[in-house]
Amino acid sequence: MTQTDFDLAASADWIAARRLAGRSIADLPAAFKPGDEATAYALQAALRDRLAPRFGPSIGWKVGATTQAMQGLLNVPAPCAGEMHRAGLTHGHARLAHASFCRVGVECEIAMELATPLGGDAPVDAAMAAAAVGRIFPAAEIVDDRYGDFRNFGVGALIADFFFHHGVVLGAPVDGWRGLDLAAATGTTRANGVAKVTGRGADVLGHPMRSLAWLANRLGTLGRRLEPGEIVMTGSLPLPYWAQAGDQVEIEISGLGAVRVGFD
Numbered sequence: 001m002t003q004t005d006f007d008l009a010a011s012a013d014w015i016a017a018r019r020l021a022g023r024s025i026a027d028l029p030a031a032f033k034p035g036d037e038a039t040a041y042a043l044q045a046a047l048r049d050r051l052a053p054r055f056g057p058s059i060g061w062k063v064g065a066t067t068q069a070m071q072g073l074l075n076v077p078a079p080c081a082g083e084m085h086r087a088g089l090t091h092g093h094a095r096l097a098h099a100s101f102c103r104v105g106v107e108c109e110i111a112m113e114l115a116t117p118l119g120g121d122a123p124v125d126a127a128m129a130a131a132a133v134g135r136i137f138p139a140a141e142i143v144d145d146r147y148g149d150f151r152n153f154g155v156g157a158l159i160a161d162f163f164f165h166h167g168v169v170l171g172a173p174v175d176g177w178r179g180l181d182l183a184a185a186t187g188t189t190r191a192n193g194v195a196k197v198t199g200r201g202a203d204v205l206g207h208p209m210r211s212l213a214w215l216a217n218r219l220g221t222l223g224r225r226l227e228p229g230e231i232v233m234t235g236s237l238p239l240p241y242w243a244q245a246g247d248q249v250e251i252e253i254s255g256l257g258a259v260r261v262g263f264d
Helices: 008-020 037-055 068-074 126-132 155-160 208-221
Strands: 058-064 080-085 089-091 093-096 104-114 133-144 165-170 186-191 194-200 231-236 248-253 257-263
Touching: 008 037, 037 080, 037 155, 058 165, 058 208, 080 155, 080 165, 080 208, 093 133, 093 165, 104 165, 104 186, 104 208, 104 248, 126 133, 126 208, 133 231, 133 248, 133 257, 165 231, 165 257, 208 231
Parallel strands: 058 231, 089 165, 093 257
Antiparallel strands: 058 080, 104 133, 104 231, 133 165, 186 194, 186 248, 248 257
C-alpha cells in the first residue's frame, strides 16, 4: 500500500520542474520523499508521465544496485528499477555535453530486448526470463548523480527519480548469445584507453538473467509486466566510472562487443 498522506502530485511536479530545467534535486523537501517502495514506484510513474512530452515514452527499464559492490556504494539493500525514456536512447556511439549533467557516470551493462511478454501473476525464474529474450546487446548506461549525498538521499527518492538513469547507448545485437556464458563475461570500462573498472556477469545477482527475473517479479507486485520490444538494462558489471570533460569512454564486454561515449 502507498502512503495515504503523501502528496504524489505535488512531489511529481516539484521533481519534474527540476528535471526539465536540467537541475539537481539534491534539495528535494523531506515531505516530497516517499517513505516506502510502493509510493516510490507510484511517484516514478507520475514523474514519467510529466517528463514524457519532452523525453518521449518509456522504452523499458533499468535495474540498479544488482551487485554487492554497487549496493555498498549507494547504501541501498536490494535492487531497484527505473523506467527509461526514448530520448535517452543512442546506438553505437554517443557524444554528450559534460556540462549538461550534474555528475555524469558510465556503467558497463548487458542489455536485453524482450521478444515475448514476461511476468504478471506467476513467479518468474532465470530460465523463464531467458526464454522471453529476443536479443542482447553490450550497452552503456549513462547515469547522472542528481542527488548530492546519494548515500543518504533515501532509497524511495532515488527510485522515484528513475534511480540515476539518464540514457543508454546500445551496441550491435549479439548473434548466438544463447551459446554464451553470460555469468563468465567480463565487463571493462576504459577512459582514454586506460582500464578503470572491471566486473563479471556473475556479479549481477549471480547471473544477468536473474536480474531480468527480479524485474519481472517486482513489476508483478505493481500490477505490471514486461512487454515485447522493451529494453532492460540488467545492471552494471563493474562500478560506475564518473566521467570528466574530454573523456572518451569505452565499455567492452567479452564475447559481446563494445560501445563508446565521448564527453565534450
